[in-house]
Amino acid sequence: MKKENNAENMTRRQLIGRVAALGLVLSQNPYGRTTQAGGLPLTELDDPTKKLGVFPGKIGTRSTFEKLEKTTSQTSSRSPLQDFHGTITPSDLHFERHHGGVPVIDPERYELIIHGMVEKPMKFSLHDLKRFPSVSRISFLECSGNYRGGNEKLTPQQICGLTSQSEWTGIMLSTLFREVGLKPKASWFLAEGGDAAVMTRSIPISKGLDDAMIVYAQNGEAVRPEQGYPARLFLPGWEGNTSVKWIRRIEVSDAPFMTREETSKYTERVKDGKIRQFSVVMDARSIITFPTYPQVVERGWIEIRGIAWSGRGRVTLVEISVDNGKNWYPARLQEPVLNKAHTGFRFLWQWDGRETVIMSRVYDDTGYRQPFLKELQDARASRGGYHFNPVTPWRLKPDGSVVLADAVPRIRSNRDK
Amino acid sequence: MKKENNAENMTRRQLIGRVAALGLVLSQNPYGRTTQAGGLPLTELDDPTKKLGVFPGKIGTRSTFEKLEKTTSQTSSRSPLQDFHGTITPSDLHFERHHGGVPVIDPERYELIIHGMVEKPMKFSLHDLKRFPSVSRISFLECSGNYRGGNEKLTPQQICGLTSQSEWTGIMLSTLFREVGLKPKASWFLAEGGDAAVMTRSIPISKGLDDAMIVYAQNGEAVRPEQGYPARLFLPGWEGNTSVKWIRRIEVSDAPFMTREETSKYTERVKDGKIRQFSVVMDARSIITFPTYPQVVERGWIEIRGIAWSGRGRVTLVEISVDNGKNWYPARLQEPVLNKAHTGFRFLWQWDGRETVIMSRVYDDTGYRQPFLKELQDARASRGGYHFNPVTPWRLKPDGSVVLADAVPRIRSNRDK
Incomplete structure (x- = not known):
């Protein structure tokens, strides 16, 4: 009997405690109606189901956990x-x-x-x-x-x-x-x-x-x-x-x-030594965005992800190599593939943990293939500059770290000179 | 000669004045590198070509001229x-x-x-x-x-x-x-x-x-x-x-x-008196977003604009009436028309300035047509509530003001009760 009474009391006390806690958050919320969850201090994290969240605002905000900057x-x-x-x-x-x-x-x-x-x-x-x-x-x-x-x-x-x-x-x-x-x-x-x-x-x-x-x-x-x-x-x-x-x-x-x-x-x-003028169309390019520097990956299944585009039309094919260019496989393209638009590509691959170089190359509907760095350098007699759209290779190291795998000295674009 | 000298002096002084002004903005810019033009006070407007603008920032901002709020x-x-x-x-x-x-x-x-x-x-x-x-x-x-x-x-x-x-x-x-x-x-x-x-x-x-x-x-x-x-x-x-x-x-x-x-x-x-449960799919709906309350328009060419969508598939047709439902004409749909997606529609129309009612209705690829308010009310035996997707008519008045043209008493949705 005594035990039951105690249990009842505990339950009632717990309930009251919860209601009071909710009331406290409501009345003392310093963030106002237009402040979003992004602005809440990290100390209030314990159990989000046990406290009333922030009310809708006139303008939303990014989560403070996300650090996105140019x-x-x-x-x-x-x-x-x-x-x-x-x-x-x-x-x-x-x-x-x-x-x-x-x-x-x-x-x-x-x-x-x-x-x-x-x-x-x-x-x-x-x-x-x-x-x-x-x-x-x-x-x-x-x-x-x-x-x-x-x-x-x-x-x-x-x-x-x-x-x-x-x-x-x-x-x-x-x-x-x-x-x-x-x-x-x-x-x-x-x-x-x-x-x-x-x-x-x-x-x-x-x-x-x-x-x-x-x-x-x-x-x-x-x-x-x-x-x-x-x-x-x-x-x-x-x-x-x-x-x-x-x-x-x-x-x-x-x-x-x-x-x-x-x-x-x-x-x-x-x-x-000639100069090309009014070279205004952006040629096809692709870049892997995951995994890349400074990300660290684990061995096993990795979805290689990136974007590809062409200023001349639609992306028709993105190929992935996971062995430094020896073999190439088609990536999955995100539908719809739009004209002159960034197109998402994905390629699921099982990494055995051994050092290797991964890269992507894109083809557009004019038949153009994204060039390798050496091809561009030879054609331009330069090591960088405007309209430089080379295949971008990434080296996966056995510890899972990823670095850019091109070997030429650091080049800045023309306009940084 | 004297006149020429004066002209030269004026030119030189003007040049110096410009350079000094640029320098001033640069050194005294209180906005820092991460503040965007949106934060500039309106008093600095006079001639934007005569002063250096704000530098690129880590995060962009909306223009202060734009008042966008929920x-x-x-x-x-x-x-x-x-x-x-x-x-x-x-x-x-x-x-x-x-x-x-x-x-x-x-x-x-x-x-x-x-x-x-x-x-x-x-x-x-x-x-x-x-x-x-x-x-x-x-x-x-x-x-x-x-x-x-x-x-x-x-x-x-x-x-x-x-x-x-x-x-x-x-x-x-x-x-x-x-x-x-x-x-x-x-x-x-x-x-x-x-x-x-x-x-x-x-x-x-x-x-x-x-x-x-x-x-x-x-x-x-x-x-x-x-x-x-x-x-x-x-x-x-x-x-x-x-x-x-x-x-x-x-x-x-x-x-x-x-x-x-x-x-x-x-x-x-x-x-x-029956209750429908698990009615979870959003039926097709369209709404004109221009011209609508509180906008004011001029007689002449008006592009009627809006969005249409269906939770069951693709929008196949949006029809516009500019004579309170007597005649209907197909609107232009923004490509690509995506599955279960807001789809932009546009209809160019010459308004003669006389009072009229404009409206849009959408069809989806299941053959469904967006219902009129009365059809919905009759089917539901209610004047509002969940899944209420009626054709939304707008009255253009001779003074160019636009108001909602449905005549039933104000209804709030279920969840506002």
């Missing part, structure tokens, strides 16, 4: 590819590359001017642009200087983090060209940004009439300031700098304008 | 559909619906237990889950209580903001079921969350073996705390609450468990 320089920042899953890049982790920093542009004062060899020069407000028929597409955007190598302790972010992917929404540039009326000799246009660099590039009209867009939204919301707010040019598959951010002026002409960014910069040396 | 209650928050472009929902604007708030779960201590009618009960750490073959898919997630009506001053967010879309990455639940081995009589499983509500639902094994996933990533990064960090069940096309967040236990059985959330809640009345 690496930065004065002119660029790189996406942490090794931390990503899937193909959409969170907008706040999209790579950046600026020539004069991120300007602040009031969307109410924003204007896009189209003039030059057109029937009717016109100015468009942001409101005007949003009234035209709109389109969305998921596509990657990549800087032409997206390469680094030659040091075995490099992450995918450091080697290849100047590529990101978003769902872009805006209007076809061809819609605006129809509005202003192109004159018969129109064959190029200048795209000019409203940043401190007044960044300019010459683009063939053919690209403008093909799949060029003026985009005002990215992953569902307005384009971020770092990506061209309130509107940017977007040229699917072309090197990032041609997708001029903060676009304010388009001048139609019958010849390229030979701006600074297409003469002193964004060209590359090829054999015989 | 509406919140104690148990839910709604996505601002009228502010979105495209189909991906920014992760921090994904709707929320909790039964005990957002718990804090240490990913290092996280475990998923699978037991019951299995050959080999097992525990999986988050690290274990990530070693299995992974998949990604873009799919919507919608709360079954996603309805509000009867008041003309309601936004798409208020009417229908309990649906959002992400690219989800994780593993197929069937992979784990193969690992533990289902016993012959296994036909249902219990999914239990690790939140303060210890939320539980019974799910048929057939769904678990079809397209059910355990997801640990959302839009490229770890699942957000509000969406189930570090891992949740994800049942494509099924009502949101069955995709149990913070999943910690799966118990396999030969019958449903009749938990609180499938007896007292998440059922709906149909005719003759």
